[in-house]
Amino acid sequence: MPLVSASPFPVLAFPRAGRTASPAPDPDRILLSPPHLTGGELASLQATLAAGWVAPAGPVPAAFEAAVAKVTGFPHVLAVASGTAALHLGYRILGLTAGDEVWTATLTYVATIAPAVQMGARPRFLDVAADSWTLDPELLERELTRAARRGRLPRAVVPVDIFGQSCDLDAIRGLCDRWGVPVLCDSAEALGAMRRGRHAGLGARLAAFSFNGNKIVTTGGGGALASEDAGLIAEARHLATQAKEPAPHYQHETTGFSYGLSSILAAVGLAQLGVLPARVAARRAIFEAYVAGLGDLPGIGFMPEPAWSRSTRWLSVVTLDPRRGGPDREAARRALAEAGIEARPVWKPLHLQPVFRGAPQAGGAVAAGLFEHGLCLPSGSGLSPAEQGRVIATLRRLWPG
Structure with a gap:
């Protein structure tokens, strides 16, 4: 017996999960952190x-x-x-x-x-x-x-x-x-x-x-x-x-x-x-591949991991310092977008958000600097080596020589 009986309503066709539904879906677009299903x-x-x-x-x-x-x-x-x-x-x-x-x-x-x-x-x-x-x-x-x-x-x-x-x-x-x-x-x-x-x-x-x-x-x-x-x-x-x-x-x-x-x-x-340990391992491996593929470039840094912690690397985040010869964060984000790759700035600090204008704060320079220079790269646990290679190659082209 079928799980769901026949319906008088039409069956809808949906775009592939994790891909954009705006007018012309691009199956080759690389998203920041799309859902990754297990099959179960x-x-x-x-x-x-x-x-x-x-x-x-x-x-x-x-x-x-x-x-x-x-x-x-x-x-x-x-x-x-x-x-x-x-x-x-x-x-x-x-x-x-x-x-x-x-x-x-x-x-x-x-x-x-x-x-x-x-x-x-x-x-x-x-x-x-x-x-x-x-x-x-x-x-x-x-x-x-x-x-x-x-x-x-x-x-x-x-x-x-x-x-x-x-x-x-x-x-x-x-x-x-x-x-x-x-x-x-x-x-x-x-x-x-x-x-x-x-x-x-x-x-x-x-x-x-x-x-x-x-x-x-x-x-x-x-x-x-x-x-x-x-x-x-x-x-x-x-x-x-x-x-x-x-x-x-x-x-x-x-x-x-x-x-x-x-x-x-x-x-x-x-x-x-049930697959959480494997997902953590996959995202940590993605982060390490970014370090290996981009770490030699001047002006690039990576989100630190204190000795007392083990991050999941839910998102792989880099910092870009144009004063040291690389692109700024927005130039990198735009270049990735033009190549069909989603990347986003780190969270805009709440003390800089218009809705909280005038709220008291203590410090803020570190967070503001991270917002200015920080960029989140595609990090989904289903990211393929070829897709990550596209991200790395697109970024490397922004450095002279």
Whole structure:
């Protein structure tokens, strides 16, 4: 018996996954980080649908949560609709209210801080360390000391694991513990990353992960909130399911959200998680191939990896210094675009974003310099050697001689 009965509606033809759908799709275009399927997703979906599970409930999301827990080392995990939803829940259960301060690294995507701002919090942006591109612990210590003297400590500190690189969470957590400030780690880009033998995010009060289509493991869209505190995840689960109280009727003592991850997306994630080690190895190999193919060029640098960390190299990032004889970042990006290759600048620091004009900051020069000079290169784990060779050859042509 077919899984899906005949339908009176027409069957739609879609462009190939991971390729542009704008007027004339180019099958030869190389994307920055397209989804990479394992081949096991269809069987997982078929089993889920055959069992009748579609909604964000039942054994499939629970199995996905258990698999994420096993990968990350967090004993308690809640699967949700997006990484942003995970962050929003994190802010909510930390008791964030209007007027509270939230501190985060300025070098990050807007989703890190957007839920807090939408809740009425006041953001403060801190610079990153040059040796990790993540929140600078020395700067954080200085700012926490000053805030304690003023009697105005932040409600939460939100370090960010960037481009597959874990922040120095041990140092950050130690500083925040000194003043009783909870840490919510934005680990959206760092599934599979390690620091000092522990998974990225592990040790924070809460950590948020993303399974967006461009991530190293994807559910097509989805996220997770994780903690070593069972009570926090129980509270988050309550809020993520519209805060329904146990009653035969619909009873609510507070308002919640519809943030659950569907069984269908969880089924995709289950098929993906099993290949995480291979995906990490593939992306690290891609980074090393860029180093081998471009490292001799003057003015080029590569995102550092501190000795205490093992990055997934979710994205391979280079820096370009035209003062030393190479192209600037925009010239390189445009040349790659003309060759059918997607590349993007590193995140524009939040303290430079118009929406946060006037927000307080501490430092910012390191992050601003990385934005000016940093370029993310194609890094998908399905990138072929021939495709990577095209990227390298296109870039090498921008140097004289």
